[in-house]
Amino acid sequence: MSIPLFHVLILAGILFALGLGCTVAWRANVIMMLIGIEIMLNAVMLVFVGASAQWGAADGQIFSLMLMALTSAEVSLALAMVVYLHRRKQSVNTDDFDSMKG
Amino acid sequence: MEAILFYLLAAVTLVGTLCAITARQAVRAIVYLVTSFFALALIFYLLGAPLVAAFEVIIYAGAIMVLFLFVIMMLDLGHPEKMQAPRLADWWPALLLMLAITGSVAVLAVARQLQVPGGFTGISVRQFSRALFQQYGVAVEIISMQLLFALVGALYLGRRR
Amino acid sequence: MTTYLSLMLCFPLLGAMINALFGRILPRRLVEGIACAAVFGSFACAALAALAYRAPEQVVLARWLSAFDLAIPISLYLDPLSLSLCVMIGFVCGLIHIYSVFYMAPEAGYARFFALLNLFVFAMLTLVLAENLVLLYLGWEGVGFCSYLLIGFWYTEKANADAGRKAFITTRIGDTALVIAVAWLFQLFGTLSITQLNGMAFLVPGGIITAIGLLFLIGAMGKSAQVPLMVWLPDAMAGPTPVSAMIHAATMVTAGVYLLARMFPLIGGSAVVTAAIAVTGGVTAFYGATCALAQRDLKRVLAFSTISQIGYMMLGVGAGAVTAATFHLLVHAFFKALLFLGAGCVITAMHHEQDIFKMGGLRRTLPLTFWCFLAGAACLAGVPLTGGFFSKDSILAALWLKGGGLYLGLYLLGLITALITAFYSFRMVYLVFFGSDGHSHVGHGAGELKAMEMVLVPLAFLGLFGGVLNLPAYLGGGFLNAFFSQLAGGTAAEGSHMEELALQGVAGVLALAGLFGVHLRYGGAAREARLRDAAQPATRLAAFLLNGWYFDRLYHACLIRPYQALAQVLWQKVDEGVIDDTLDRLAEGLGTGGSLLGRWSTGRVSTYIYSFAAGGALILGYLAWLSL
Numbered sequence: 051m052s053i054p055l056f057h058v059l060i061l062a063g064i065l066f067a068l069g070l071g072c073t074v075a076w077r078a079n080v081i082m083m084l085i086g087i088e089i090m091l092n093a094v095m096l097v098f099v100g101a102s103a104q105w106g107a108a109d110g111q112i113f114s115l116m117l118m119a120l121t122s123a124e125v126s127l128a129l130a131m132v133v134y135l136h137r138r139k140q141s142v143n144t145d146d147f148d149s150m151k152g
Numbered sequence: 153m154e155a156i157l158f159y160l161l162a163a164v165t166l167v168g169t170l171c172a173i174t175a176r177q178a179v180r181a182i183v184y185l186v187t188s189f190f191a192l193a194l195i196f197y198l199l200g201a202p203l204v205a206a207f208e209v210i211i212y213a214g215a216i217m218v219l220f221l222f223v224i225m226m227l228d229l230g231h232p233e234k235m236q237a238p239r240l241a242d243w244w245p246a247l248l249l250m251l252a253i254t255g256s257v258a259v260l261a262v263a264r265q266l267q268v269p270g271g272f273t274g275i276s277v278r279q280f281s282r283a284l285f286q287q288y289g290v291a292v293e294i295i296s297m298q299l300l301f302a303l304v305g306a307l308y309l310g311r312r313r
Numbered sequence: 314m315t316t317y318l319s320l321m322l323c324f325p326l327l328g329a330m331i332n333a334l335f336g337r338i339l340p341r342r343l344v345e346g347i348a349c350a351a352v353f354g355s356f357a358c359a360a361l362a363a364l365a366y367r368a369p370e371q372v373v374l375a376r377w378l379s380a381f382d383l384a385i386p387i388s389l390y391l392d393p394l395s396l397s398l399c400v401m402i403g404f405v406c407g408l409i410h411i412y413s414v415f416y417m418a419p420e421a422g423y424a425r426f427f428a429l430l431n432l433f434v435f436a437m438l439t440l441v442l443a444e445n446l447v448l449l450y451l452g453w454e455g456v457g458f459c460s461y462l463l464i465g466f467w468y469t470e471k472a473n474a475d476a477g478r479k480a481f482i483t484t485r486i487g488d489t490a491l492v493i494a495v496a497w498l499f500q501l502f503g504t505l506s507i508t509q510l511n512g513m514a515f516l517v518p519g520g521i522i523t524a525i526g527l528l529f530l531i532g533a534m535g536k537s538a539q540v541p542l543m544v545w546l547p548d549a550m551a552g553p554t555p556v557s558a559m560i561h562a563a564t565m566v567t568a569g570v571y572l573l574a575r576m577f578p579l580i581g582g583s584a585v586v587t588a589a590i591a592v593t594g595g596v597t598a599f600y601g602a603t604c605a606l607a608q609r610d611l612k613r614v615l616a617f618s619t620i621s622q623i624g625y626m627m628l629g630v631g632a633g634a635v636t637a638a639t640f641h642l643l644v645h646a647f648f649k650a651l652l653f654l655g656a657g658c659v660i661t662a663m664h665h666e667q668d669i670f671k672m673g674g675l676r677r678t679l680p681l682t683f684w685c686f687l688a689g690a691a692c693l694a695g696v697p698l699t700g701g702f703f704s705k706d707s708i709l710a711a712l713w714l715k716g717g718g719l720y721l722g723l724y725l726l727g728l729i730t731a732l733i734t735a736f737y738s739f740r741m742v743y744l745v746f747f748g749s750d751g752h753s754h755v756g757h758g759a760g761e762l763k764a765m766e767m768v769l770v771p772l773a774f775l776g777l778f779g780g781v782l783n784l785p786a787y788l789g790g791g792f793l794n795a796f797f798s799q800l801a802g803g804t805a806a807e808g809s810h811m812e813e814l815a816l817q818g819v820a821g822v823l824a825l826a827g828l829f830g831v832h833l834r835y836g837g838a839a840r841e842a843r844l845r846d847a848a849q850p851a852t853r854l855a856a857f858l859l860n861g862w863y864f865d866r867l868y869h870a871c872l873i874r875p876y877q878a879l880a881q882v883l884w885q886k887v888d889e890g891v892i893d894d895t896l897d898r899l900a901e902g903l904g905t906g907g908s909l910l911g912r913w914s915t916g917r918v919s920t921y922i923y924s925f926a927a928g929g930a931l932i933l934g935y936l937a938w939l940s941l
Contacts, residue, residue: 052268053158053199056261061162061195063257065169070253071246072173074926077919078236081178081224085185088216089169092192095204103199104266108275108283111201112291115284118211119295123302125216129223130309136227143236144918151916245923252930256937263940 058100065093080135080142084128091121158198164191176237178224182217189213200274203281314362315372318389321358321399322438324351329431336424348427349410352434356403363396371444371508378447382503390444390508393796394574394639398441401643405563405650405772406434412654412768413555415761416661420553426466430559433459437564441571446495446505449572453491453536456565457484463560464552473551480545487535487542487569494528511578519583526586529576530593537569537623539597544864546620550612554660557612558653562619563646570626570642574635581633588719591631591712595723595730598624600862602733606740607858609847610667611656614741617861618693619649621734625708628727632720634711636797640783641704648692648701648776651769655686658765659745669741670847673748673840679762683746685769690742692776694735694828697821700779705731706820707783713816731820735827743835744843 069089076082095114102110132142139146168188175181189212196205284292328351336344369392378385410430417423436455443449458481465477499505501521502513514522533539538546549561560566573580573590580586601621608614622645629638660667662679676683692701709731712724783793835843851859860866913920 052270053154054265054268056265057158057162058199059261060258061165063254063261064166066257067250067253068166068169068173070926071243071250074249074919074922075173075238075242075246077242077917078238079178081220082173082181083918083922085172085181085220088185088212089172092189092212095208096192096195099196099199099201099204102201102275103272104269106269106272108280109287111204111275111280112284112288114201114204115207116288116291116295118207120298122211122216123299125219126302126306127309129219130306132223133226134309142227147918148916150914152911152914249926249930252934256930256933259937260933260940 053100053103055100055104058096058103062093062096062100065096066090069093077144080132080144081129083144084125084132088121088125091117154198158195161191161195161198164188165195179221182220182224186213186217189217200272202274203277314365314370314391315374317358317362317365318372318391318442319374321355321362321403322389322435322442324354324358325431325435325438327351329428329435332424332428332431336428339424341423344424344427345414348431349407349414351431352403352407352410355434355438356400356407359396359399359403362391363400366391366396369393383499385445385447385505387448388444388506389442389448391442394571394635395441397639397643397793397796398571399438401646402434402437402441402564405646406430406437406559408768408772409555409559409563409650409654412558412657412765413553415764416555416657417553418761422466426463426553429459429463429466430555433463433560433565437568440568444507446498446507446510449507449575450491450495453488453532453568453572456560456568457481457488457536460484460549460560460565463556464549466552466556470551476545476548476551480549483542483545484535487532490528490535491532491572494525494532497525497528507575511576514579514582522580523583523585526576526580526583527589529572529580530586530590533569533573533627534593535569536572537566537627538620539569539593539624539627540600541864543597543600543620544861544868547613547616547861550610550616554612554653554657557616558650558657561616562649562653566619566623567626567642567646570623570630570638573627573630574638577630577635587631587633589631591628591720591723594624594627594629594631595726596624597621598628598730599726599733600624602730602737604858604861605737606733607851607855609670609859611659611669611672611741611745612653612667614669614737615649615652615656618652618734618737621730622649622693625705625727625730628723629708629711631723632708632711632715634708636783636793637704637707637711639797640793641708643782644692644700644704644776644779647772647779648689651685651689651772651776652693654765654769654772655682655689658682658762658769659686661762661765669744670844672745674746676746679746679766681766682769685766685773686746687742688773688777690738692779693738695731695820695824696735696828697817697824698780700776700782702817702821702824703780703783706817709820710813710816714812728819728823732823732827735824736831739828739831740835743831743840747836748840 066089069086069092072086072089073083074086076086095117098110098114098117100110102108135147136142165188168184168191172181172184172188175184189208193205193208193213196202196208328347331339331347332344339347369390371388371390373386373388375387377387410427413426413430417426420426433456436452436459438452440449440452440456443452461477461481464480465474468474468477495505498510501517502510504510531542535542546561546566550557552560598621601617601619601624605614605617605621608617622641626638626641626645629635629641658679659672659675659682662675662682663672666672688699692699695702695705709724709727712720712727781792833839857863913924
């Protein structure tokens with residue numbers, strides 16, 4: 051239990067950065083972008099849990115549970131949209147969906 | 153002792169995530185990610201959050217990642233040659249951003265180092281659930297409604313015409 | 314006196330306003346009647362003022378401009394100089410108004426014409442009577458403005474409008490010098506009252522007086538058509554003949570001489586200024602006479618002759634003999650107006666043919682015009698015992714008596730010019746009136762022509778017997794000499810009676826010599842030879858004189874072409890190239906910038922995620938930097 055918050059924060063930061071990098075780099079596949087978002091959310095959950103460990107309160111953990119619930123809702127909707135888009139254009143490349151151009 | 157464990161698990165998480173984001177095939181990425189989530193769950197347990205650790209495994213690794221797998225299979229995107237992996241031109245801005253964010257967080261974290269508190273033994277399930285349903289009862293209800301909305305939305309988006 | 318002066322100014326102003334505002338709806342006879350009555354009313358007031366005159370008098374009519382230390386009331390000054398000019402202006406302009414009733418009979422725009430004529434008389438009287446320089450300048454500008462409008466009276470012809478504009482712009486150069494002088498005087502003395510200024514010459518160093526005097530001279534050069542600003546007067550003959558008679562012979566062009574005479578106490582002390590005035594006058598007199606020698610258009614001969622005679626007046630002022638100059642001014646007004654009006658009769662009779670080589674034999678068809686014109690030409694030439702003889706000779710005598718190399722040289726120049734003057738004036742008479750009837754297309758005396766000829770008679774009398782105004786000393790002394798004795802420059806040097814007689818003898822001999830020479834060259838059989846010569850292209854000398862010593866071409870090359878080139882550059886390079894294009898390019902640049910920014914919204918999610926992530930990274934980085 052004596053893990054310094056500083057270490058946890060560093061780990062979470064690196065995880066967050068990795069998730070962001072995945073989202074930004076994988077233009078070619080929208081599912082990989084969603085995976086990047088998952089990684090970022092996990093990093094945030096880690097921060098909350100680390101904070102609750104630091105200050106001994108349950109609030110951080112409760113919030114990370116809520117995050118988890120909301121993530122699952124968001125993922126289901128996002129994947130439903132991916133299915134829909136694939137049905138329309140037979141492609142999951144995000145660059146192909148640019149009808150909002152200009 | 154916990155420190156060593158923590159570093160080990162941290163290493164596993166990072167390696168798993170790295171492999172996940174550079175995988176050529178989506179299924180492999182999912183599996184790597186599951187590994188990383190397992191390690192993360194153990195880190196949660198180390199940080200005195202057993203319930204969160206359990207939920208991480210059940211919900212995240214168990215439900216959400218499986219959902220991803222379902223969709224990948226359904227879309228039948230299989231062939232690696234057909235799928236475009238990101239080129240160097242795609243990676244270098246990502247690397248830049250990664251470095252920037254990591255650096256900033258490191259600097260910020262180092263600037264305010266806090267003492268490790270003594271006497272923390274973890275939050276038990278009883279404590280957790282007491283806090284959840286007493287203080288955050290309304291939030292639980294709202295989240296359940298949220299899940300209902302998501303369900304309806306997913307049904308609507310996925311319907312056959 | 315106040316009543317006379319204010320009425321003298323009000324009559325023509327009222328006449329002008331009524332004719333300008335209502336002239337088109339009033340009956341024609343009424344319009345003409347109002348115009349003539351206004352000017353004759355003004356003359357009557359001048360005559361009454363002359364009868365009541367005792368001593369120089371200043372009359373303040375109203376407050377005009379007063380702010381801080383600038384006080385310019387509407388104040389008039391009546392002294393011998395202004396009084397004599399007012400009487401002359403009233404009489405001559407009145408006669409010309411009557412003349413123009415008949416001359417402009419076929420004209421439809423009569424209301425505008427008479428309104429402008431009246432306005433001109435008002436402005437000229439204001440100029441003459443003004444007691445302060447600003448009011449004088451008002452009159453100065455007024456006469457210039459009326460002159461511009463009247464020269465271009467038939468403005469639908471481009472040549473006429475151009476002539477009007479040329480006159481205005483050329484005199485404007487002189488006006489600028491005058492304004493500078495006025496402003497400088499105010500800065501020096503704090504007052505612009507002429508009576509006060511004329512007494513203050515001793516307060517400033519001679520150099521400044523010289524400079525101010527030269528500025529006044531340039532102003533006079535413009536208005537009085539002296540070299541080098543005389544190019545507008547020959548072209549001003551594009552206006553109707555009464556306008557030429559009134560404005561460009563009798564009154565407006567003498568305004569410059571009047572200005573110099575009026576300011577003589579202030580500027581006469583500087584020898585440089587008087588020498589400059591005299592030299593200007595002498596050169597101009599010579600120039601005008603030589604050019605008149607070669608002209609073919611009747612009115613242009615008279616225009617150059619005017620330039621020459623005003624040069625004589627300037628000579629008089631430059632020699633310090635203001636009386637002599639004023640004497641010549643008055644007599645010149647009479648005979649030059651006579652000559653112009655006579656020319657108008659001839660032109661009307663010849664159905665607007667103005668080339669003297671196409672005229673002839675009018676002695677028999679227009680006898681009254683012939684005798685009056687001959688009287689005018691004799692005055693112009695200075696035939697002994699005419700008014701012109703006495704006046705011109707008083708100027709030459711003043712030059713001789715002043716002494717010194719410059720003035721004697723100018724005296725000789727004046728003598729040569731007198732010879733040439735006699736020559737061209739009789740040349741004009743011989744070519745127009747003598748010879749056979751072969752060329753004439755005369756319509757016989759229509760009613761208008763008869764009336765116009767009648768007007769010539771009083772002017773002929775005044776011209777011939779105007780000499781009585783200022784008889785030389787051996788004949789009993791001059792009236793004008795006595796009248797003007799209080800004026801600075803009023804008393805010229807008096808020579809002995811023998812000297813005067815000798816000088817007059819010389820001048821008279823020259824005039825008769827000119828007449829004799831013309832008779833030889835243009836009289837009788839030789840006339841036909843001259844007419845044949847005129848049909849040939851002109852010789853080099855004749856062309857040089859005909860074109861006014863090519864001054865027009867000189868000015869065009871030196872001033873107008875560079876100005877037009879500059880205007881072209883400023884228009885195309887600066888106005889369009891720099892100013893317009895800058896705005897255009899600015900607008901274009903902003904448009905391009907906008908469309909470049911617009912390329913950011915690609916419609917692709919990846920772009921937006923990039924922007925989002927970059928923004929977030931920036932914020933985090935900034936926070937990290939803050940905590941460093």
